[in-house]
Amino acid sequence: MTIEIHSPNLQVSEETIQVIEEKILTLSHLGEKISRAEVYLTQDTALPEENKICKIRLTIYGDDLFVRKNANSFEVAATTALKVLKRNLKKKQEQHNTLPDDITSTVEIE
Numbered sequence: 565m566t567i568e569i570h571s572p573n574l575q576v577s578e579e580t581i582q583v584i585e586e587k588i589l590t591l592s593h594l595g596e597k598i599s600r601a602e603v604y605l606t607q608d609t610a611l612p613e614e615n616k617i618c619k620i621r622l623t624i625y626g627d628d629l630f631v632r633k634n635a636n637s638f639e640v641a642a643t644t645a646l647k648v649l650k651r652n653l654k655k656k657q658e659q660h661n662t663l664p665d666d667i668t669s670t671v672e673i674e
Contacts, residue, residue, distance in 0.1 A: 565589070565598050571605040576638060584642045588620075591646065594653050597625040605638050618642045622649060629653070 567585050569576075588601045600623040608615045614634040618641035622629045631648045635641035 565592055566600045567603070568601070569603045569605065574605060574607060576605055580638050583639055584618075587642065587646050591622070591650060591653060594650070594657065599623050599625065603642070605642075608634070616641050618645050620645045620649060622653075624653075624656070627656070629656075 565588075567588055569581055569584060584603055588603070591601075592598055602621045602623075604617075604619040606617045606619070608617055611634070614636055616636060616638045617632065617634050618638055619630070619632045620642070629649055629652050631645040631652075633641045633645040633648070635644060
């Protein structure tokens with residue numbers, strides 16, 4: 565899995581980046597084939613509180629998931645976004661498991 569973290573015009577601590585990367589790597593254990601994770605960390609100066617924005621796009625085999633969350637810090641925003649992504653990945657996996665297989669018919673031969 566490729567993880568890209570973008571923070572244009574911002575200085576984000578190395579510790580914050582490591583925490584985000586570790587949490588993204590935990591998503592790979594859910595069984596879905598995540599090929600890429602893009603994280604965008606931005607700051608909205610128009611908002612007095614919860615002005616740190618974390619956007620995460622996961623590229624999954626054949627699909628994309630995208631979440632945007634605001635918080636007082638990048639770590640909290642990323643944690644909240646990753647919880648939502650984890651929930652969405654579980655839903656996607658459940659839907660995938662309930663779909664019928666390609667070969668489901670039975671034929672009787674006499």
